[in-house]
Amino acid sequence: MRSTLHISKRSCLNWMCMAACLVVIQTSCKKDKNTRPDYPVGSNENINTWILDSLKRYYYWTESLPAKPNLSIAPKEFFTSIRSGSDRFSYIILPNDPASYPPSSRGKYGFDYSTVKELNTGQVIGVIRQVLSESPASRNGLKRGDLIRKINGKLLSEANAETLQAELLASNQVSLGLAELSGNSLVDTRSVEVSTGVILDQREISRILESGGRTIGYLNFDTFNPGLAGSLLNVFANFKGSGISDLILDLRYNGGGQVAEAAGLCTLIAGLPYDKPFITYRGNKNGGTRTESIGSAATFDGTVNFSTLLQNNLGLTKVYILGTGATASASEVMINNLKPYIQVILIGEKTRGKDEASFRIFDDRKPKLVDWEMHPIIYKLFNAAGNGGYSNGIGPDISVNELETLPLLPFGDVNDPLIKAALSRITGKTKVALSALKQDRAGAFKIGSVLTNTHLLATENSIVITHR
Known part of the structure; x- marks a missing residue:
């Protein structure tokens, strides 16, 4: 948005x-x-x-x-x-x-999926990775982890995966033939008709997890929309009141948004003072270079009071962030720009690699003479230590591919492979957990390659949003 x-x-x-x-x-x-x-x-x-x-x-x-x-x-x-x-x-x-506008399965129907090929049998299926609440997809009973065998009556194959994805994105209605795994075999279950419709704003998902004698906060939110930091004050107040020792921040599908909200979230996590350098923008010869403090960045749009953010901050010295190739834009700003101040442990996959920012350009003349709007790259981004240059993505500290363990579980489930890896790192049981994960995968449906990914496609046009 x-x-x-x-x-x-x-x-x-x-x-x-x-x-x-x-x-x-x-x-x-x-x-x-x-x-x-x-x-x-x-x-x-x-x-x-x-x-x-x-x-x-x-x-x-x-x-x-x-x-x-x-x-x-x-x-x-x-x-x-x-x-x-x-x-x-x-x-x-x-x-x-x-x-x-760029095509979006999420924007049309309220879900994203990946088409994958099984390593041993060559079977091709679609894996629904996210379903937005209060969307056409959720109202038709779709959920994260559902498997798609057919799109518009056509059996998915390696040859038609991209064509059927394009067909889904171009239309306003789609028929999905669902299936479930029985051992290594797919069994058809039901057909679902989904049409475009209203999708309401998404609420965050937060949990208090107990593991290895530690109290751990878990937070998942979808985008860095204006007002996000202010809307999460109660969540962080609950984390603080519960005495959490660690935080798992799930940004695996977060395509980003506003720098202001990234700065606000960093304040809630680490409690940095107003004048701490947060982000440096480097533009062309007209724009030059500018460094902005975390307080200035978090409050410039007036949606939250910095003192209120500090009152609810967790004062953590370490944060665990879950990421994938669909983690982009302001999500990557959080990962990169927290690093000068606290330890950031990235779990999952390499992120998208958007180390650039934009603001919207449109004609404000009276009367308006041009209807088009542009979102061009204006700046390259750097943290307080002068580090940026992550256009190839930010690599994980602990590498985990969630698609290697099917079915996908709901966000916040302690058996989700990314969350399990974070909990294992927090409690010091990483080697034991990874060994168990390898055993779980033995003989299971093994993903050989990802053929399409609607969430990755959508991040092509998610840019870090800043101001002039």
Whole structure:
């Protein structure tokens, strides 16, 4: 989910004045009619000129922009044609045109799945990895761990896995043929029809776990939406009142969001003072370099009081974070930017690798002349120790692939392989637990390769959101 913060024109003149949310950009430079044609409003040339002018000012790779691009082509094609070859994540949309948005199984139906191939038999199945509450998927009885054998009546195979995923993402209704494992065999169970519909905001999942004589907090939330830190104050107050000694933060499918909320969560975990350096933004020649404190980052949008965050902080010196390839953006900011201050133990898989930030660029002229909105990369990100450069992902300290143990269990279940690995590390029984896990896998359905992953696809367009 994305949100915007509308600020005054005076604030717009100083694009480095804040740092934690989306912002409005006004690009109303006067044209020199002696050097630039006066293109008709609404024409590709007019829109693309606005795109190019905006990118020249804010784009991280502004020096790579072509001097004389083809302004006559469609805006989306134009934007793609002038992007830097180093740019993996910038995108452009029409806010009122759903077709211009990146496709998302989660956004349409409320679930994400991976198509996997079994190592020994070559069987192909879809594994539902997440089902959002109060979504079309949950209302039709789907749950995490369900297995998909057919999509729209077609048996999944290695040859058609990507085609059927594209078919699912392109339509507004899908038929899923479910199955369950009986030993190494798949047995068909039922068919489910799911249509697009309303998906409500997701609540966090929190638990108090007891293991090896220790009291451990577990927290899973879906995105770093505006107001997240404030909404979790009661959760952290409960953790604090319960006297937890350790915290497991489950970000395995968290695609990120606002820097402000990442800073707020770091404050609740570690209790860092207001003026501790938290994040450094490095932009182009116009943006320069700016370092921001954790207090400034956490409170700039006014959704939470920093003193309130400190009152509920856990004062931990260590945190266990669960991650996968779908852990991206602000989730990675938390992992990287806590490291100068406390020990961060990452469990699971290598993260997505989004060490870059953006803010939304759109036309704020009166009247508006361009409907398109851009989300270009504006900054590279670094922590208080000057460390960044994790574009290839952040590697785990303890490597665990949740798909190696089916069926997938509900979030917060102590037998979930990622949670089990964290509990084992906390209680000092890591070797024993890993040995038991290997025995559990013996003779089981073994994942040979992942063919498709809708959650990974969705993280292509989740960018760390900051301000100008």
